[in-house]
Amino acid sequence: xxxxxxxxxxxxxxxxxxxxxxxxxxxxxxxxxxxxxxxxxxxxxxxxxxxxxxxxxxxxxxxxxxxxxxxxxxxxxxxxxxxxxxxxxxxxxxxxxxxxxxxxxxxxxxxxxxxxxxxxxxxxxxxxxxxxxxxxxxx
Numbered sequence: 001x002x003x004x005x006x007x008x009x010x011x012x013x014x015x016x017x018x019x020x021x022x023x024x025x026x027x028x029x030x031x032x033x034x035x036x037x038x039x040x041x042x043x044x045x046x047x048x049x050x051x052x053x054x055x056x057x058x059x060x061x062x063x064x065x066x067x068x069x070x071x072x073x074x075x076x077x078x079x080x081x082x083x084x085x086x087x088x089x090x091x092x093x094x095x096x097x098x099x100x101x102x103x104x105x106x107x108x109x110x111x112x113x114x115x116x117x118x119x120x121x122x123x124x125x126x127x128x129x130x131x132x133x134x135x136x137x138x139x
Contacts (some may be wrong), residue, residue, distance in 0.1 A: 017040075018039055018040055019039045020036060020037070020038045020039070021034045021035075021036070021037060022034070022035065022036035022037065022038050022043060022075060022078050022079040023035040023036065023075070023078060024074040024075060024078050025078075025126075026053065027108075034046065034047050035048075035075045035078075036075040036078065036079050038079050041139060042136060042137070042138045043075075043076070043079040043081050043085075043135075043136070043137040043138070043139060044134075044136055045072060045075045045076070045135040045137070046075075046134065047067055047070070047090075047092070047132040047133065047134045048068050048071040048072045048132065048133055048134075049064075049125065049126060049127070049129035049130065049132050050064030050065065050066075050067040050068040050071070050129060050130075050131060051067070051127060052061070052067060053082055055127070055132075057127065057128040057129065058109060061101055061102075061104070061130060061131075062101055062104070062105055064129075064130060064131060065101070065102050065105040065106065065131055066105055067129055068132070068133050069105070069106075069109050069133070072135055073105075075135075076135070076137060079137070080139075081137040081139065083109055083111060084111050084112050085137040085139050086110060086114075086115040086135050086136070086137045087113040087116065087136055087137060087138050088114050088115050088116045088117070088135070088136040089110075089115050089116070089117040089118075089133060089134070089135050089136075090101060090117070090118050090120070090133065090134045091106075091117065091118070091120070091131065091132075091133050092120050092121075092122045092125060092131065092132040092133070093119065093120070093121055093122070093130065093131055094113060094121075094122060094123070094124060094125055094129070094130045094131075095121070095130065096121040098131070099119065099131060102119075102131060104129070114118075115135075115136075130134065
C-alpha cells in the first residue's frame with residue numbers, strides 16, 4: 001500500500017513539473033491568467049481578443065479577427081507551435097451575424113486539415129471585444 005501511495009504521489013509531482021507557462025516576451029506580469037500552458041506536449045491558449053498591445057480594438061470586424069489571430073500566433077510561437085498544430089478551437093461571438101465574416105478570415109489562417117471548432121454566440125465579452133478565441137495545439 002505504501003508503494004502505491006508513493007507512486008501516486010510521484011505521478012502528481014511529475015504532472016505538476018510538466019506544466020509550463022507560455023507567454024510572449026512582452027506579456028504584462030500580474031494578470032489573473034496565463035496566456036498559455038504547455039503540459040504533456042499540448043499547448044492550451046487562453047481566450048484571446050482583438051485588442052492590440054495598447055488595449056485598442058480595430059473598428060472593422062475583419063481587422064479585429066486578424067488581430068485576435070495575431071495575438072494567438074504570438075502565444076503559439078512562444079510555445080514552439082504554429083496554426084498547423086492546432087487541434088481544437090473555440091470561438092465566441094457577440095453577434096452571430098458576424099459568423100460568415102469571421103469564417104473568411106479564419107479559413108485563410110488555419111491550414112488543412114483544420115482543427116475541430118465550436119462557435120458560440122455570447123451576450124458580452126471583455127471590453128469592446130466582439131470575438132474571443134481559445135486554441136489547443138499539439139505537435
